[in-house]
Amino acid sequence: MRLVPRVSMESSPYFQLAGPSDACRAVPGGAITDVHVHFTPDENKVYSHELVCVSGEERIVVPIRAIPARAILDFPDELDFSKCPVKGSTRKSLLIQNCGSVAAHYQLSTESPFSVVPAEGILGPGHTMQVTVGFHPLTSDDHFGSLVARCTGEESFFTFLRAEAADVNIGLSTYSLKVEKTFITTSSHTSMFIRNRSNITTHFQWKMFPTEEADNEEKRRLV
Known part of the structure; x- marks a missing residue:
């Protein structure tokens, strides 16, 4: 049978x-x-x-x-800033595409010294947008992080971030100053120069302490 x-x-x-x-x-x-x-x-x-x-x-x-219609954001796997100046701001643009069939209500987040703009929004199906990822290091070192995109009701998407922060060739003409003998009620002055031997425009500010952490600590102590 x-x-x-x-x-x-x-x-x-x-x-x-x-x-x-x-x-x-x-x-x-x-x-x-x-x-x-x-x-x-x-x-x-x-x-x-x-x-x-x-x-x-x-x-x-x-x-x-x-499986219902969903939003799928196409992210690059990695974003490399290469070598950047310490205490300088470096920005890179990132293209993100919604490969899904519904609009993506997204939120982007990362951690210092990285930043991202815009941090939230809506991206229609098949549309592409540009976001700006910033890097502002305060110390010379290798830095790593993640750019995370969270969509309403969907899984999260990640882009690995890497950057190297290095000191640029900027210095003073002298690292010690001798003030000549000055009589009471009179004044004297001397000069020094800041020399920027790099190809990066730098912004400077005179402070009492060599690091931002020490400067902030002194401000908290005075308060």
């Missing part, structure tokens, strides 16, 4: 076998038949079910999954 394979599906309010019988379907040996499944969702979520084919002792399960 030849066993006739039978295709069946458990009762579900969302998935039904199309045809005269929704419970079971016989497939004659050597024949090919189409199996049609009707899907009737009632909300925007992921659905799953199983289609079962039984022939004698053999049982084949075909998973069925229905």
Whole structure:
């Protein structure tokens, strides 16, 4: 006696076998038949079910999954700033595309010394936007971070950030000054120069302490 394979599906309010019988379907040996499944969702979520084919002792399960329309942001895997000046601001542009089928309500975030603008917004399906990632290091070192994009109801997307902060060739004409003898009620002055031997325009400010941390500590002490 030849066993006739039978295709069946458990009762579900969302998935039904199309045809005269929704419970079971016989497939004659050597024949090919189409199996049609009707899907009737009632909300925007992921659905799953199983289609079962039984022939004698053999049982084949075909998973069925229905995934709703979603936003998919296409991010580069890595953004490298290369070598940047300490206490300088370096910016790079990043193109992001929504490869999904619905609008992406996104929020972008990162950690110091990196920054990103704009930090939030809406990107339509198939559209591309430009964001600006900034790097403002306060110490000379290798810096690493992540740019994280979070979309409403979706998984997060990441871009790895790397940068090297280095001191540029900027110095003073002298590192000590001798003030000549000055009489009471009179004044005297002397001169020194700041020499910028790099190709980077630098902004300077005179402070009492050599580091920003020490300067902030003194301000907190006085307060």
